[in-house]
Amino acid sequence: MTEEIIIAGFGGQGVLSMGKIMAYAGVLQDMEVSWMPSYGPEMRGGTANVIVILSTERISSPIIRRFDTGIILNQQSLDKFEGSIKPGGVLVYDGNGISRHPVRNDISIYRIDATEEAARLNSPKTFNMIILGGFLEIKPVLSVENVVNGLKKSLPERHHRLIPENAKALQRGGEMMREVLRIREQDK
Amino acid sequence: MERELRLMKGNEAVAEAAIRAGADGYFGYPITPQSEILEYLMEAKPYETTGMVVLQAESELAAINMVYGGAACGKKVMTTSSSPGISLKQEGITYIAGAELPCLIVNVVRGGPGLGTIQPAQSDYFQAVKGGGHGDYHLIVLAPASVQEMADFVELGFDLAFRYRNPVMILSDGAIGQMMEKVYLNPHRERSKDVPEWATTGKPPTRSRNIITSLDLDPEAQERFNLKLVAKYNEIREKEVRYEEFQCDDADYLLVAYGTSARVCQKSVQLARMEGIRVGLLRPITLFPFPSERISVLADRVKGILSVEMSAGQMVEDVLLAVNGKVTVKHYGRMGGMIPTPEEVVENLRSKIIGG
Numbered sequence: 001m002t003e004e005i006i007i008a009g010f011g012g013q014g015v016l017s018m019g020k021i022m023a024y025a026g027v028l029q030d031m032e033v034s035w036m037p038s039y040g041p042e043m044r045g046g047t048a049n050v051i052v053i054l055s056t057e058r059i060s061s062p063i064i065r066r067f068d069t070g071i072i073l074n075q076q077s078l079d080k081f082e083g084s085i086k087p088g089g090v091l092v093y094d095g096n097g098i099s100r101h102p103v104r105n106d107i108s109i110y111r112i113d114a115t116e117e118a119a120r121l122n123s124p125k126t127f128n129m130i131i132l133g134g135f136l137e138i139k140p141v142l143s144v145e146n147v148v149n150g151l152k153k154s155l156p157e158r159h160h161r162l163i164p165e166n167a168k169a170l171q172r173g174g175e176m177m178r179e180v181l182r183i184r185e186q187d188k
Numbered sequence: 189m190e191r192e193l194r195l196m197k198g199n200e201a202v203a204e205a206a207i208r209a210g211a212d213g214y215f216g217y218p219i220t221p222q223s224e225i226l227e228y229l230m231e232a233k234p235y236e237t238t239g240m241v242v243l244q245a246e247s248e249l250a251a252i253n254m255v256y257g258g259a260a261c262g263k264k265v266m267t268t269s270s271s272p273g274i275s276l277k278q279e280g281i282t283y284i285a286g287a288e289l290p291c292l293i294v295n296v297v298r299g300g301p302g303l304g305t306i307q308p309a310q311s312d313y314f315q316a317v318k319g320g321g322h323g324d325y326h327l328i329v330l331a332p333a334s335v336q337e338m339a340d341f342v343e344l345g346f347d348l349a350f351r352y353r354n355p356v357m358i359l360s361d362g363a364i365g366q367m368m369e370k371v372y373l374n375p376h377r378e379r380s381k382d383v384p385e386w387a388t389t390g391k392p393p394t395r396s397r398n399i400i401t402s403l404d405l406d407p408e409a410q411e412r413f414n415l416k417l418v419a420k421y422n423e424i425r426e427k428e429v430r431y432e433e434f435q436c437d438d439a440d441y442l443l444v445a446y447g448t449s450a451r452v453c454q455k456s457v458q459l460a461r462m463e464g465i466r467v468g469l470l471r472p473i474t475l476f477p478f479p480s481e482r483i484s485v486l487a488d489r490v491k492g493i494l495s496v497e498m499s500a501g502q503m504v505e506d507v508l509l510a511v512n513g514k515v516t517v518k519h520y521g522r523m524g525g526m527i528p529t530p531e532e533v534v535e536n537l538r539s540k541i542i543g544g
Binding site for chain 2: 020023024027032033034035036037039059060061062063064065066153
């Protein structure tokens with residue numbers, strides 16, 4: 001099993017940390033992992049992205065331009081990466097601030113309004129965990145339990161009080177995705 | 189003892205491995221994309237545990253000369269930087285090579301020339317392998333292709349540096365420095381209390397004075413010294429060549445790549461083989477000494493060779509020398525902080541070697 005993921009959004013949205021949490025969870029699941037961030041000028045105030053590869057085999061190139069999954073958090077990143085998802089792949093995106101929605105019909109596209117939901121839960125910073133929870137509902141490459149343990153590893157001790165809130169957001173993301181899937185099933 | 193598993197950036201792995209290897213001192217100056225090394229060491233405060241000195245110097249020149257001083261005292265010392273900073277250190281590096289002192293230098297390469305860019309590149313190959321500073325000298329150059337090797341080569345680098353009394357360079361790049369992977373860390377090694385016999389730590393009455401210098405005004409004596417260096421480099425060429433082969437056994441075509449490019453090429457090999465093209469990869473682990481003999485042997489068996497580097501074509505010159513006209517050798521590279529994709533490499537193999 002190899003899952004090649006791009007996570008992209010604005011700097012400060014928790015793009016790099018989402019990837020880091022997934023990488024830690026992958027290590028806890030005894031997988032090979034790589035986490036390759038953009039560290040260039042874009043990090044300094046524009047868009048940020050990270051390539052996360054989770055695999056049961058030795059990872060060859062940590063730098064790739066075609067992905068199994070895109071987790072997309074803003075319009076620029078959607079414009080940039082929609083075309084980079086392999087046919088048959090998955091695109092999960094937050095509908096917040098999106099005016100040009102994805103159009104490809106050879107990939108599975110899922111929208112989760114995570115920013116909105118996180119605001120409603122009075123926990124705006126956990127929106128990235130809502131998205132991640134949603135993604136894991138579609139592709140359970142990592143167990144939610146390991147992601148929570150990954151959070152413990154990747155957050156400094158002083159922020160550990162935030163873990164229950166993040167764990168709740170992960171669960172909520174899963175619920176929201178189940179709802180998306182249920183409605184889709186009904187429409188068929 | 190069991191090795192400890194961590195998830196780390198390549199830069200952090202260098203820093204942690206240095207503490208664990210029993211380094212005596214680190215002298216550096218910040219520059220992207222390697223500042224995490226200094227930051228990690230400052231946070232880890234090894235001066236409170238192992239006694240390892242960590243110092244942010246006032247400049248790159250100061251840092252390399254602190255390394256020169258520490259090495260002259262027989263200490264296990266190191267510095268790290270990225271391309272423009274390594275250029276500043278060249279005077280110190282040639283003096284250290286000329287004084288036959290051991291030390292470890294890490295270059296987390298970014299694109300050039302000049303200030304260039306902060307993104308990964310492999311355009312410092314010539315500087316690392318062919319000299320960099322003036323005079324006839326060589327560094328031993330190790331090229332890590334993973335975070336694991338960033339850690340492992342610190343200990344290996346120090347061992348080689350002391351075995352040959354020669355500076356060792358780890359030639360990495362921004363991608364390997366910045367990415368996180370699993371890494372198994374060696375247990376802590378005690379800092380050595382032994383003082384090498386050549387170290388300048390004060391003259392006891394039992395022996396004559398130790399002198400560390402790179403200066404000899406007598407041309408005959410200087411030539412004898414040059415010949416001694418040549419003999420040392422030849423011994424290194426004979427004993428220390430390291431490389432890794434990936435699917436070379438039945439290969440019709442060969443890719444040669446190191447570091448990040450080698451990781452990309454590993455995927456290219458998989459992609460090409462899915463299309464029925466039998467290609468293998470030779471990854472030099474030491475760039476000096478270069479695995480010329482092995483490449484020459486493989487050149488007898490393959491129809492063509494593509495050297496893949498994030499440069500305008502530097503290592504390809506050493507591949508050409510090794511192959512010595514036996515088969516076609518071409519170069520494919522990206523520059524300026526761009527990294528070739530696995531697909532691009534396959535395309536170029538097809539257009540430049542198979543169809544060429």
